[in-house]
Amino acid sequence: MERVRSADWDNIETRQWRRLVSAEETLARVKPLFPLFGITRVANVTGLDTIGIPVVMVNRPNSRALAVSQGKGTTLAAAKASAVMESIESWHAERATHLSLRIGSYEDLRYSLPVVDPTRLPCHMDSAYTPYHQLLWAEGTNLRDGNSLWIPYEMVHTNYTLPLPTGHGCFQATSNGLASGNHWIEAVIHGLCEVIERDARTLWNLLPEEAQEETRIDLETIADPTCRALIARFAKAGVAVGVWDQTADTGVPTFMARIVQDCEGPGVTVRPAAGYGTHLVPEIALSRALTEAAQSRLTFISGARDDMRREEYDHYLAEEQQAEWLKRLRLGATIGNFNDVGGWQGQSLRGDLEELRRRLATVGIEDIAVVDLTRAEIGLPVVRVVVPGLEGIDSAGNYCLGARARHVASL
Numbered sequence: 001m002e003r004v005r006s007a008d009w010d011n012i013e014t015r016q017w018r019r020l021v022s023a024e025e026t027l028a029r030v031k032p033l034f035p036l037f038g039i040t041r042v043a044n045v046t047g048l049d050t051i052g053i054p055v056v057m058v059n060r061p062n063s064r065a066l067a068v069s070q071g072k073g074t075t076l077a078a079a080k081a082s083a084v085m086e087s088i089e090s091w092h093a094e095r096a097t098h099l100s101l102r103i104g105s106y107e108d109l110r111y112s113l114p115v116v117d118p119t120r121l122p123c124h125m126d127s128a129y130t131p132y133h134q135l136l137w138a139e140g141t142n143l144r145d146g147n148s149l150w151i152p153y154e155m156v157h158t159n160y161t162l163p164l165p166t167g168h169g170c171f172q173a174t175s176n177g178l179a180s181g182n183h184w185i186e187a188v189i190h191g192l193c194e195v196i197e198r199d200a201r202t203l204w205n206l207l208p209e210e211a212q213e214e215t216r217i218d219l220e221t222i223a224d225p226t227c228r229a230l231i232a233r234f235a236k237a238g239v240a241v242g243v244w245d246q247t248a249d250t251g252v253p254t255f256m257a258r259i260v261q262d263c264e265g266p267g268v269t270v271r272p273a274a275g276y277g278t279h280l281v282p283e284i285a286l287s288r289a290l291t292e293a294a295q296s297r298l299t300f301i302s303g304a305r306d307d308m309r310r311e312e313y314d315h316y317l318a319e320e321q322q323a324e325w326l327k328r329l330r331l332g333a334t335i336g337n338f339n340d341v342g343g344w345q346g347q348s349l350r351g352d353l354e355e356l357r358r359r360l361a362t363v364g365i366e367d368i369a370v371v372d373l374t375r376a377e378i379g380l381p382v383v384r385v386v387v388p389g390l391e392g393i394d395s396a397g398n399y400c401l402g403a404r405a406r407h408v409a410s411l
Contacts, residue, residue, distance in 0.1 A: 020182040020349070023073070023081035030084060030380065037091045038062045042080060048301050049270075050237040053230060053294035054079035057304055058087040064094040065158040065175070068305050072295035074226055074287065089180045092373040092382040093158035099371065100139040101153060103166055106131045114142070115150040116369060122172040122392020125400045135167030140371040140386070143188075143357060149369045156371050156384050172392045172399075177385035184381045185349050188370055191385030192356055193252070197278035199390040199404070200248040201256070206401075206408045217243040217255070217336040224283040230290040238262050241293075242329040243286065245336055246276070251359045253282040253341050257289040259297060260325040271316035272325040273297035280344035280352055365389045 019026075034040075041059040046052065056079040058069045069090065071083025102109065109115050115137065118129055138156045142149035154171050158178065176198050179191030204212065219231060219241065234241045240262040246254045260272035273296035277288025299305050300313065315321060346352050357368065365387060373382040391405050401409060 020186055023075065023077040026081045026182060027077065027084065030088065033088075033378065033380075036378070037088055039084070039087055042084060044076060044080075045298055045302050045304075046076070046079075049294070049298050051239060051294050051297070052233050052237070053291055055295045055298045056080045056083040057302065058083040060087050060091065063087075063090060064161045065090050066306055070295055070299060070305070072291040074230070074291065085180045088380060089178050089382050090158050090175065092180075092375065092380075093156070093175070093178055093384065095159070095375075096138070096153075096157040096371075096373055096384075098375065099153075099156070099373075102137045102139075102150065103134060104137070105134055109137065109150070113137075113150050114148055116152075116367070116386070116388050118152065118170070120388035120402070121152070121155065121386070122176075122402065123170060123400050124172065124396065125398045127170050127400065129170035133167065133170060135170065136165045138371055140369040140384075143353075143368040143370060144366050149367060151369050151371070151386050155386055156373075172396075174393055176393060177387075178382075179385065180380060180382045182381070183349070184372070184374070184383065185353055187381045187383045188385060189349060189353050189356065191370075191383055192353070192368065192387070193278045195385055195387050195390055196248075196250055196252050196356070196360075197254050197276055198393050199387075200246045200250070200252070200254040200278065201276060202391040202394040202399075202405055203248050203408050204244075204246040204256070205394055206405060212244065213333055215245045215336055216333060217245055217338050219243060221336075221338040222286070223339075224286070227283060227286050227290065230287065230294075234259060234290075234294075240326060240329040241290075243289070243338075245341060247341065249363050250365075251342060251362070252278055252280060252356065253285040254278040255282075255286045255289040257286075257293040258325065258329060259293045260322065260329060262326065269317065270297065271300050271313070272322065273300070280346065280355055282338065282341045282343055286338070360387070360390075 038060045039058055043057045045057050046054050054073055054076045056071045061067055069083050069087035071079045073079040073082055106118055136153040137150045138153045140149050140151055152171050154168050154173050158175055177191045177195045179187045181187030181190055231241055239259050242258045244256045246256050255277050257275045261270050273293050275289045275292025275296055277285040279285040346355055367388050369386040371384040391402050
């Protein structure tokens, strides 16, 4: 994929949804490469639900992680591009063997290499990490100064076939911060927003229920035509919607959208779902949350995702769970004004990236590691973004709270 020279970016006007080219053009560029990536099917599953928000699933049977990727959007082309690029991202991360790698403990390497402080990285309570534990490290670039910053390889790749590389079992091994784009900067922004979103979600989840309810948004205060059209689709399908402002102290707009069928009783066979979105532009963040909620619901309807266990279906389809979700959406206070969420009027992707860095710096987050997973022979920009100090994904029961989460939990 053609790259734009860095010097040209200050003069490029940001297009709708902050993409350099249209979804149709992105698809046209990558479709000839489907056999290389092992993509066998791009399935439009929108019609399996009654909502009508476009959702697409992509099959890559020989994946070394998840075989099914998903995408959503306000148009079918956007949903296809989203799903396809997610699958391509994973393919790159499964084959991250072209990177500069080193083996050694933190104590071995910290005197000769700029290595990240591992205590600032997301991990589980049963982590095997010690400063003397032998790890495999990958070289990234620190956006703060452009110099090298080495991070644990466990947080870079997504090849989960056995045996796992040296040092595994120390940090969260997820796809958090893995992203692609039409340009390297676009990919970095996408990955950075995802990492910021996961941090905000984890912090919000630690708030008391009363404090969480105070962040609920009054849907009547949302004027954006795209978001209103999405909300109308839910209403037409008889699906109740609730939106919460999860923006953390970083100041980057983050929203959660919860949806549940607006009826009760044992006959309900569609589980509740939630979606999340983060972006400097609040309308884009909210649109992402709403479309992801529809995607999450369709994931369970289709049953195609290879990491969804039977217990999840049993739990969320239980009548009491349905009633609890519906009660919260029906009775919760909607006191937040969407227009009070700070907006952003940047006109370039470079400006967006600089603003994200500035907002992180205001809360003491200076280092942003970017590992470039782009393969020269393919030319599709793919990166892994790791931000030391931000919280990880707390959905696992044994997540070890970082410093930011411990502070919120102590309030």
